[in-house]
Amino acid sequence: MKPSILGALALLALVVAGCNEEDRKAALPAPQDVTDAAIGQFCGMALVEHPGPKGQIFVRGDSKPFWFASVHDAIAFTMLPEMPKNIAAIYVTDMARARDWNQPEPGIWIEARQAVFVIGSARRTGMDTDEAIPFSDPEAARQFAAANGGRVVRFGEMPQSYILASSGSAQ
Numbered sequence: 001m002k003p004s005i006l007g008a009l010a011l012l013a014l015v016v017a018g019c020n021e022e023d024r025k026a027a028l029p030a031p032q033d034v035t036d037a038a039i040g041q042f043c044g045m046a047l048v049e050h051p052g053p054k055g056q057i058f059v060r061g062d063s064k065p066f067w068f069a070s071v072h073d074a075i076a077f078t079m080l081p082e083m084p085k086n087i088a089a090i091y092v093t094d095m096a097r098a099r100d101w102n103q104p105e106p107g108i109w110i111e112a113r114q115a116v117f118v119i120g121s122a123r124r125t126g127m128d129t130d131e132a133i134p135f136s137d138p139e140a141a142r143q144f145a146a147a148n149g150g151r152v153v154r155f156g157e158m159p160q161s162y163i164l165a166s167s168g169s170a171q
Contacts, residue, residue: 029058031091031109032065040069041077043127050126051102053093053134055112060086070125071132074112075155076163090155095133096140110134113155116141119162121150132158 032038034054038047047054047069055074056065068074071092077083078090090112098104101123115134118141125131133150135141141152153159 028089029063031056033106038067040073041066042073043069045069052123052126052131053095053104055090055092057090058088059084060088070127070129071134072125072130072163075132075158079160079163092134094136095144096135096137110136116152116154117158118145118148118150118152119158121145121148123148130162132163
């Protein structure tokens with residue numbers, strides 16, 4: 001093929017890839033606010049009874065999320081082989097914007113794959129297990145880790161050993 005044709009094909013591939021990414025983002029379901037009806041997937045308890053950050057996962061083709069009383073359990077859901085893998089969105093409470101650890105404000109969700117997390121800190125879930133604490137602001141995460149211990153990781157760097165080997169995850 002001539003170089004100009006190869007260049008045009010490469011440009012077309014980039015445009016199509018960009019459109020698909022934009023379509024995917026536009027098609028993301030919106031996060032829902034926690035209500036009394038939000039029941040944790042693994043613990044079977046109402047999320048309003050648990051302090052700290054929460055999670056919700058949408059799978060393609062379902063408008064109702066799977067709810068999680070902790071971010072730790074939401075991430076475990078993504079790692080367990082028996083759970084659905086057609087995940088459309090993973091939302092977690094953005095603790096960079098939360099003013100109250102026990103009852104984070106409604107509407108402060110962040111897509112988990114865009115967040116940074118503090119793992120191994122002194123802060124625990126409502127069930128007194130390890131937590132992965134999400135932040136939209138990496139500096140807020142570093143400050144939290146300095147004050148509470150732990151280290152900062154991205155979603156894709158989350159150690160499976162931390163999530164799945166921790167007591168209480170996905171039981």
